Amino acid sequence: MSEYENVRVGKLILKGEKHRPKKRKHKSKKHEEVTPKIDTDSIKHGNWWKVTKVEEISGPVAIEFGNQTYVKALDNGLFTLGAPHNEGEGPSPEEILTAVSINEKKVAFKSGYNKYLRVEKNDIVTGRSDAIGATEQWEPVFEDGKMALQGYNDCFLSIDPDEDSVVANVKKAGSDQFIRIRSQTVREENPLKDVPNEEQGDIEQIEINYVKKFQKFQDKRLRLCKDGKKELKVAKQEGNLHETLLDRRSKMKADRYCK
Structure with missing residues (x-):
């Protein structure tokens, strides 16, 4: 039996058939071209992109309710909802605010009239403050891809349909309080983010x-x-x-x- 054990078992070679060693196939690595992701949503809004985290809220921003309608500053210090924009258009100058970071959770907003947004005692949002205090601080809340903006009174920003004004008078955010904050600040991509x-x-x-x-x-x-x-x-x-x-x-x- 020991003699049989020493025999190497291989492929059966017929008489007259030449044994050719198998060639190893080298799998060529195909370099797939990575197509840059196009932000179609941003293009539809005049290259104003939707923020998804607090740290992105800085510089020129616009607060969007619904589809391409933005919060608009009036010269009397009040705010309303501007007229709808066509696809490809960005917000108008009076609809552009300046976001100022306060800490990792809260921000403040300044209108084009150089006044900060705050919540008054009657829950109406005005832009009449020269400095940032407790009433001028806002907390963006992100959940399940949706966003709402909470004022110092623990109420969320929304539009009063009767008065056509901007208010913060609802404790629990719903569809009427969901907003999108859009920014035109250039997003800096870190070229070394995937490098150890x-x-x-x-x-x-x-x-x-x-x-x-x-x-x-x-x-x-x-x-x-x-x-x-x-x-x-x-x-x-x-x-x-x-x-x-x-x-x-x-x-x-x-x-x-x-x-």
């Missing part, structure tokens, strides 16, 4: 970052490879930077994963 922290910086800093991350010495002194940085630049271009960094650390015996 260790790989941010020039090629020399990258090597230092990885040595600090993986070094095994208790004295915390850096052991850097004295070879030139040229091979690192080439490795980065060819896509094998990590392997090259590991080889350099292994030369210095400075990596806890190196033998």
Whole structure:
């Protein structure tokens, strides 16, 4: 039986058939082109985009009720709902407010007449304040993709249909209190958001970052490879930077994963 066990079992080869070794198929990695996401909602509103978090509420903003109708400042310090805009149009100048961040939860708004919005004792919203106090502070509330704006009196911003004025007199937000705050501030995309922290910086800093991350010495002194940085630049271009960094650390015996 031991003789049979030593026989390697393979594919049956018929007489006259040549044995050809299988060629390994290398799967080519296709680089899919990433199509930039187009904000169609913003385009419909004249490139005024909808904010989704408190920290985005700063600079020029507009408060939208319904579809393309915005809160409008009047010269008597009151506010009303402006006329509907056509698709592709942004808010009018009198419908643009300036948002001022107070803290990570609250903001204040200043009208084009350079006055801050506040809630009066009769729950009417006015723009007559020269400074920010308790009555001029607003808390944006986000939930399930919807937004409402809560005043200092714990009531939410809405439109009084009878008086055609802006008020804050409802304790629980409903469809009439849901708003959208739109901004025209340029959104800064961080080009390094998907890059590991260790790989941010020039090629020399990258090597230092990885040595600090993986070094095994208790004295915390850096052991850097004295070879030139040229091979690192080439490795980065060819896509094998990590392997090259590991080889350099292994030369210095400075990596806890190196033998």
